[in-house]
Ligand SMILES: Cc1cc2nc3c(=O)[nH]c(=O)nc-3n(C[C@H](O)[C@H](O)[C@H](O)COP(=O)(O)OP(=O)(O)OC[C@H]3O[C@@H](n4cnc5c(N)ncnc54)[C@H](O)[C@@H]3O)c2cc1C
């Protein structure tokens with residue numbers, strides 16, 4: 001029986017990162033993948049969907065800038081063309097990962113790649129069941145489970161991936177559906193609602209049982225995204241209870257109880273996007289003695305380690321935060337914990353940055369107001385509207401905001417940021433780094449940022465909290481906000497004496513009437 005220092009189960013982003021980090025420690029590794037190298041990081045997941053989002057956003061921008069009449073005549077796009085672009089992106093990434101793996105194998109002899117389904121015989125022996133029916137058993141000193149997740153189904157909804165689909169089947173369609181209902185207005189639901197409505201060939205309906213889309217986000221984020229979806233013709237069913245959904249004459253008929261009472265609607269396709277579940281079943285973790293977490297929903301409770309000391313769980317299967325960047329981080333961490341001869345600090349999940357690919361992009365790090373209110377943590381907020389940022393004005397993209405959240409004390413420790421708007425994703429990293437380095441906002445306020453740049457808006461937010469912003473929140477009240485919140489009560493900060501307050505609108509009218517320059 002072949003022996004390895006490390007067996008990695010699953011060749012998605014987490015598994016691949018684990019295998020490559022183990023090479024750094026000169027360890028002998030076997031990477032087992034049952035389907036395609038790259039997993040959900042490439043296929044039907046991050047890379048594929050973001051390629052579609054990029055194309056749909058560029059398409060929509062050109063469409064809007066040309067104006068409907070000209071755009072309708074000149075801007076035809078077919079689903080085949082969309083899929084071709086996605087396939088090209090998939091190929092590029094797949095090609096890179098595969099060639100890289102092969103070269104590492106040839107040059108170091110440390111890594112073996114096996115295609116097959118892995119399952120535990122015990123905590124050191126793993127069986128690989130191959131597509132040709134053959135089986136192989138390997139011995140591993142340590143194992144990392146990185147078997148990922150799959151879309152959650154509902155017991156009363158039969159998914160055929162042709163008419164009723166999940167994100168696994170959506171990109172296999174032959175054409176743009178004329179109409180589609182999306183069940184679940186979380187990240188996947190809202191991202192696909194954005195993409196399909198951007199292309200303008202699909203009437204999109206979106207259902208959530210919560211009272212708003214993206215229910216885990218603050219109201220301002222949710223409202224901005226809802227407004228833009230609705231402007232593009234998306235119907236949002238809020239607080240909706242899906243009573244029935246069935247395929248009738250090749251069409252999807254669904255019935256909801258919502259704020260408008262009971263409604264029955266027929267559409268061409270349905271997308272189910274109500275969360276994901278870990279791929280545990282094929283692994284037979286019980287043979288190795290690995291237990292599900294205390295909550296029973298994931299494995300690997302203690303800083304990526306399972307209850308069996310030589311077995312770790314990383315990425316989506318760990319059930320913490322299902323993101324590529326988190327999976328890769330957990331994977332690298334688990335390998336270091338396993339092989340390093342120095343102490344390793346536990347992973348800090350407080351400063352994970354994410355981007356939701358919507359209209360506009362929403363980038364996040366750390367806590368939002370909702371989380372802090374739920375935990376009863378006092379906080380201060382500075383919110384800067386894009387319309388006050390020079391770069392946004394030059395881009396003629398003035399929709400969006402930066403919301404910087406800090407602790408409600410003299411230290412003003414950064415607790416989180418939400419950035420919604422053009423280039424928002426490139427602005428989040430400076431805050432993530434400050435959080436990682438446990439720094440306050442002083443450093444940010446004093447740096448000299450390039451001009452004009454969108455990150456000047458983040459800096460202005462920091463300055464506003466320190467009471468030294470260029471624009472004062474008491475003047476541009478609808479564009480700048482600075483307040484503190486404690487036990488559910490929020491109070492404005494930096495306010496000019498109310499009795500002396502001059503309305504901005506009055507000055508603006510005077511400016512226009514006097515034709516001042
Ligand atoms: C539509 C969509 C969009 C997304 N967009 C983003 C995004 O923009 N940014 C982001 O960070 N994340 C995004 N995600 C999430 C991201 O794709 C996942 O978090 C990431 O792929 C998880 O990586 P993983 O390695 O843990 O699992 P996976 O990528 O699921 O890979 C697990 C692999 O394990 C294999 N496997 C399973 N069981 C076995 C077994 N018994 N033996 C051998 N192999 C096995 C599977 O075939 C699979 O290849 C998106 C997800 C979806 C669905």
Ligand SMILES: NC(=O)c1ccc[n+]([C@@H]2O[C@H](COP(=O)([O-])OP(=O)(O)OC[C@H]3O[C@@H](n4cnc5c(N)ncnc54)[C@H](O)[C@@H]3O)[C@@H](O)[C@H]2O)c1
Nearest residue numbers: 184185186187188189208209210273274275322355356357
């Ligand atoms: N850009 C990104 O980073 C990105 C993109 C896509 C996916 N992802 C990852 O994938 C994960 C899964 O995404 P997701 O959208 O499937 O899950 P999600 O947790 O983001 O959203 C699920 C939504 O479904 C709703 N819901 C649950 N049960 C329902 C029911 N019975 N009827 C109606 N609505 C119901 C919930 O209220 C929620 O809004 C995300 O948590 C995210 O980490 C990330």
